[in-house]
Amino acid sequence: MFKSVLVLGHFRGIRIEVHVSWLIIFTLLLVTMSAGLQHHYPDWSVTASVLTALITALVFFSSIVAHELGHSLVAIRRGVPVKSITLFIFGGVAQMTADTQRANDEFWIAIAGPLVSFALALIFGLLSLLTVNWYEPIPVALGWLALINLVVAIFNLVPGFPLDGGRVFRALVWKFTGDARKGIEAAVAGGRLVAYTLFALGLWNILFVGNLIGGLWIMLIAWFLFNMAQSQGRMYDLRERMSGVLARDLADPQVPVVAPDTPIDDWIHRQVLPTGQRSFLVGDTDHALGLVTISDARKVPQEQWPETPVADVMTPADQLAHVTAGASAEDILHLMSERNLNQIPVMERGRVSGWIDRNQLLRTINLHMEVKR
Numbered sequence: 001m002f003k004s005v006l007v008l009g010h011f012r013g014i015r016i017e018v019h020v021s022w023l024i025i026f027t028l029l030l031v032t033m034s035a036g037l038q039h040h041y042p043d044w045s046v047t048a049s050v051l052t053a054l055i056t057a058l059v060f061f062s063s064i065v066a067h068e069l070g071h072s073l074v075a076i077r078r079g080v081p082v083k084s085i086t087l088f089i090f091g092g093v094a095q096m097t098a099d100t101q102r103a104n105d106e107f108w109i110a111i112a113g114p115l116v117s118f119a120l121a122l123i124f125g126l127l128s129l130l131t132v133n134w135y136e137p138i139p140v141a142l143g144w145l146a147l148i149n150l151v152v153a154i155f156n157l158v159p160g161f162p163l164d165g166g167r168v169f170r171a172l173v174w175k176f177t178g179d180a181r182k183g184i185e186a187a188v189a190g191g192r193l194v195a196y197t198l199f200a201l202g203l204w205n206i207l208f209v210g211n212l213i214g215g216l217w218i219m220l221i222a223w224f225l226f227n228m229a230q231s232q233g234r235m236y237d238l239r240e241r242m243s244g245v246l247a248r249d250l251a252d253p254q255v256p257v258v259a260p261d262t263p264i265d266d267w268i269h270r271q272v273l274p275t276g277q278r279s280f281l282v283g284d285t286d287h288a289l290g291l292v293t294i295s296d297a298r299k300v301p302q303e304q305w306p307e308t309p310v311a312d313v314m315t316p317a318d319q320l321a322h323v324t325a326g327a328s329a330e331d332i333l334h335l336m337s338e339r340n341l342n343q344i345p346v347m348e349r350g351r352v353s354g355w356i357d358r359n360q361l362l363r364t365i366n367l368h369m370e371v372k373r
């Protein structure tokens with residue numbers, strides 16, 4: 001199967017990976033930088049230009065990883081778990097599995113990345129000054145790295161989602177109003193403003209500067225930022241509204257059950273069709289043997305349904321995805337969408353206490369969205 005990410009390694013439990021789209025930006029950077037170096041330093045050999053571009057690009061992307069590690073390590077220290085760091089076409093992103101509970105945590109996690117980039121800019125800048133009389137590609141590359149890290153630091157401080165500045169802005173509004181949701185709204189609004197501004201800048205480049213490719217690229221980034229601002233806002237909003245809602249609040253205690261020796265045919269006609277339930281627990285709630293769904297039934301030809309017991313096609317209990325009563329709504333939703341599940345049992349030591357249906361869960365979430373204004 002085609003995989004869209006390449007795992008580079010692990011650091012303190014954080015998976016560091018590269019998304020395929022990153023190859024586009026890497027190639028683009030490599031080509032433009034090699035060409036730029038050849039243009040500005042005609043006395044360099046082609047090999048020197050290409051090698052300098054390659055090494056510089058790799059160090060630049062390591063700087064992006066360092067920036068994301070800045071966020072991640074502060075997050076971990078403040079109790080927010082980080083799953084992965086992914087490099088993709090528009091930069092890097094650290095995947096945190098929970099939201100911060102305090103404005104201060106949000107502030108320090110958000111600011112840590114730009115601070116790392118500023119520090120790197122300073123270090124590369126100093127090194128380029130110290131090596132100014134060395135073999136020319138060295139101070140040139142170091143100077144470029146100082147500049148690009150400075151640009152990354154400053155651009156990320158723009159106060160709108162999905163940029164770090166958006167999270168800093170959110171934290172500050174949160175801190176001063178005492179209202180986490182006001183912070184989210186402010187950061188989404190900031191993000192939209194940034195996207196509109198960039199969009200206008202791209203259009204201006206195309207119409208008045210004649211820079212078609214550059215303009216389109218800026219507009220593409222604007223579009224990406226706009227979507228990210230929206231979805232980040234929605235995600236934060238959902239987390240905020242669903243915080244404290246657990247599996248035990250969401251589960252339906254009426255668990256549909258089928259005996260293991262029931263033939264598929266009987267199960268379909270006596271239980272599935274009359275109730276509209278697509279999946280059933282096999283065994284009983286005190287001792288679950290497995291779970292059977294309509295798609296399991298379709299694994300055997302319909303002629304064999306009368307003599308095949310559901311136990312033959314079910315997913316056995318030990319391979320069953322389940323959640324505990326204390327699992328958060330967000331984790332449940334995440335697990336269900338990740339594994340493409342429509343129903344999930346709430347299970348503790350083989351005992352099933354309830355049943356969560358994806359549609360029901362989404363309806364409950366919407367209800368929470370409407371009630372908690």
Ligand SMILES: [Zn+2]
Nearest residue numbers: 113114156164
């Ligand atoms: Zn960042």
